[in-house]
Amino acid sequence: MAAILKVALLTFAVGLAACSSKDDLDDLELNDTPPEVLYNEGLSLRVQGRLRQANDKFEQLDRLYPYSEFAKKSLVNMAYVNFSRGKYPEAISAANRFLTLYPGNDDAAYALYIIGQSYFRQMPDITRDQEATEKAASAFQELLQRYPDSEYASDAEAKLRVAADQLAGKEMQIGRYYLEKRSYVAAINRFKVVVLRYQTTRHVEEALFRLTESYYALGVVNEAQTAAAVLGHNFPDTDWYKDAYSLLSKGGYEPSENRGSWISKAFKGMTNF
Known part of the structure; x- marks a missing residue:
């Protein structure tokens, strides 16, 4: 039994050595592949629609030749390929790494666009947490501020409006909940956010009515x-204004603007979105 055990251990050790030698040879062969060859192979796979294999090739290049010109291009391609595959966290990670390493590069606008798009595709319905929506809006807003003339600006602006509308809708949902519970101060704080930050969304009319109500x-x-x-001045023909007017009339009051109020001042400033 001792002899058999020794033979088994020797065989196992030889096997490990063989595997180790083979892995070392594979690494050496891979290291000998020029970065431009790996990059072109990745591009070819991408064009063929073999996106997973293309991403693997770009990852190899990034690992073997970090900080090289081709590694820089590979990061952008990794962001695009992962986005196309629906691998949004991976796309965001690659794009963020690119922006960290090469903030002034010509492809920085595209990296921001990929980040915004990736979060935009993950936006949940209005009843759920809106962290992805907030991050999409933030990325698109940064893109518009830093690269207003980029080819991605128009689409980023359109998607920013969608994200802002959803964020405003979430604030309205929470505000209405507090209003139903007669937690008026909490409700006002939510409607205030809509008036201050999301004036260009469709929710601002209701927000002004709910402020009147609260x-x-x-x-x-x-x-x-x-x-x-303010509701009547900006949206005179809406049912929300009619309801606000009716509510005040029942108590013997009518709309009257106090220009020192935060509500009045809010409509004289610039909105965030």
Whole structure:
């Protein structure tokens, strides 16, 4: 038995040595492949639609020749390939790494666009947490600020509007919940966010009415009047204004703008989106 055990151990050790030698040879062969060859192979696979294999090739290049010109190009391709495959976290990671290493590169706008698109594709419905929506909006906003004339600016602007509308919708949903619970201060804080940050969305009209409703319920009549007046000035033909006017009329009041109110001042400044 001892002799058999020795033979088995010797065979195992020889096998390990053989595998190790083969791995070392494979690494040496791979290391001998010029970066431009690996890059062109990756591009060829990408064109063929073999995206997983293309990504593997770009990852090999990045690992073997880090910080090279071809590794730089590979990072951009990895972001694109992973986005195309629906591997959004991987796409974001590659694009963020590219921006960290090469912030002033000509492809920085495209990297930001990939990040925004990746988060945009992960935006949930209005009832769920909106972290992905916020990150999509942030990436698109940064793209527009840094590269307003890029070829991606127009689409980024359109998608930013969609993201902003969803974020405003989430604030309205929470605000209405607080309003139903008669937690008027909490409700006002949510509607205030919509008025201050998302004036260009479709939710601002309702937000102004809900502010009228909430302030009136608290007995802060002057702010309720101001919210209704601003609503009437900007959206005079809407049902929201009619409802606000009717609510105040029942108490013997009418819309009247206090120009010192934050509501009045909000509509004289610039919006974030």
